[in-house]
Amino acid sequence: MKITKDFKFGFPDPNAPEIPGETKPYRHFTLKPGEPLQDNTVIPTVYENFMHGYNETEGKGNYLGFRRIVDNVAGAYEWITYEECLERVKNFGSAILSEKIGLKPNEPLGIYSINRPEWVISDYAAMFNSIITVPLYDTLGLQALQFIINQVEMKVCCAANDKAKKLLENASSYPTLKKLIVFDEIDDELKKVSEEASIEIYYFGDLEKEGKENRKDFILPKNETVGCICYTSGTTGNPKGAILTNDNLISFCRSIRNLRDNNLFRYITHEDSYLSYLPLAHVFERVVQNTVTYFGGKIGFYQGDTSKLLDDVGVLKPTLFASVPRLLNRIYDAVWDNINKTGGLTAWLFNFAYNSKKRGLKRGRNTHWLWDRFVFNNVRNKLGGNVKAIYSGSAPLSADVTDFLNICFSCDVQEGYGQTETVACLSLTDKWDMESGHVGGPMSPVEVKLRDIEDMGYLTTDKPYPRGEICVRGHSVFKGYYKNPELTKEVLDEDGWFRTGDIGIWDEHNRIAIIDRVKNIFKLAQGEYVAPEKIEEVYLKYPIVNQIFVHGESLESQLVGIVVPKKKEFIDYAIANGVDASLPFEEMCKDKSIIKKLVSDMNVHARSHNLKGFEVIKNIYLEPHEFTEAENLLSPILKVKRGQALQKYRSIIKGLYDELKRK
The missing domain is CATH 3.40.50.12780 (ANL, N-terminal domain)
Known part of the structure; x- marks a missing residue:
């Protein structure tokens, strides 16, 4: 299928009433106007x-x-x-x-x-x-x-x-x-x-x-x-x-069946194999496994130790690989770090081939008869060499990483968007669509609309594209929170619309692009709203940053952060900037001169990625030890638990603000 300039991945329901402050509900383009959402008579349980x-x-x-x-x-x-x-x-x-x-x-x-x-x-x-x-x-x-x-x-x-x-x-x-x-x-x-x-x-x-x-x-x-x-x-x-x-749990698989029937999803068979390492207690892993199961595929479990994941990949050689942005970002960083360190002709050739294939993405092509064989084969082997499809979920994948996966692995790269409450079934990028920066059109079991969030300035009347909170209704939407009717009522209205808390736009192809978050925002003293997760995503691309927690206070006009640096990269950086090479890593992390230098360099990077002045970090604490799930600082899908992180670092954050006031 060719994605033309005028192609639309979703269409507004012509039979829906016009409601002020909302867009009409959008549906998947394979549904006909007036046709009900994909039903549940096939694979009901x-x-x-x-x-x-x-x-x-x-x-x-x-x-x-x-x-x-x-x-x-x-x-x-x-x-x-x-x-x-x-x-x-x-x-x-x-x-x-x-x-x-x-x-x-x-x-x-x-x-x-x-x-x-x-x-x-x-x-x-x-x-x-x-x-x-x-x-x-x-x-x-x-x-x-x-x-x-x-x-x-x-x-x-x-x-x-x-x-x-x-x-x-x-x-x-x-x-x-x-x-x-x-x-x-x-x-x-x-x-x-x-x-x-x-x-x-x-x-x-x-x-x-x-x-x-x-x-x-x-x-x-x-x-x-x-x-x-x-x-x-x-x-x-x-x-x-x-x-x-059961209807909720199978909605994602029914949607994939619809896509496959319309040649919009890779043909999965009993010969396909999938490596299972994301927690089964999370809906993303569960719906992927349901889908592999429906088509009679094989599911190989990891040993239980993520540090040995590449060994499991090497033995299983999966054809299907689902992951979360955190791991995919690490693969991205590792490859580019290696290329930059190698330098010379190897780096020149890699960059030449990379840019050549990147131009091909705009024409809907992610394969190349020469570059795939001689330049990108080693990268492909990092996932066993047989991967035909990579699926990402649980958090937004940056456009740079999406392009990287398409270029280096030459396979279907599809990003899904959903939440526990929608059983990971809300939108999905199309296998033919290689343009990054969005999460695709609505999936066939649901309909999606935007609603105004006036106090943040996001309106469905905005030009050139409508903006607002993403709301979803349909077969995948949960029935409520167990023994918590008050919280259920906050997010699920009487017409069955679930309010996701994410801010999105409908782009020119009627795809969803997520641009902000309703809940995880700060309002700084000067009245500016700040979305920390968006800012963290930018800083995580800086080569020295391993993990980061960005925080702001309503009585403060600036942001501060807790940064876990990549050990080797930071040591090299510190020594190159005058820090005594004999100092232990933990002591280097306390050096005020290197912290000041790092903040400055990080913010040059941040501004090059279009962060506004009030969105850049003004002071940081360098944490020598990684955030972990065992400390309850990371969720099972490796997102920073903001409440727990704030509780642990509250006194340090106060100290960072005190330092800023003394300057």
């Missing part, structure tokens, strides 16, 4: 979705892959077929319905583990019996765990053994939790801790055997049966439990 993939391979195709670790060395991938998976789901499902475990439809089953086959089997066993799964994030803090378990009144939880131990050590904090099902064999220590906590503990494998001997029929869900309560990690306060039905 997660069960039908799995069975479609099962039938694609007649049950014989490899499905779930894992690497057995012996003496700290991971072996080759071992596979469970679709047929074997279904048998294990029947067995385990029968066990959790038995009197011993005692779960009933519409009751919650917790899952607390890294991604692995047992996670998927537990999830299916619950949902195929109309039991609600409640995933617990692998690195949730104790307070959040307590809140979730107590809010849903969880009685039974499946867990990896290390997570089971963590739950048992704090068992008094959640009195409803009475039974744990652990994925690996139970050792004496775990048995002892469970006895002390007065919690029954069962081995997953034993329950599978018992379920096989006492098989029960599935209690299959319907379209509107709740399948999952997915808690958002949040950046402040307690997590929120989004109530997701």
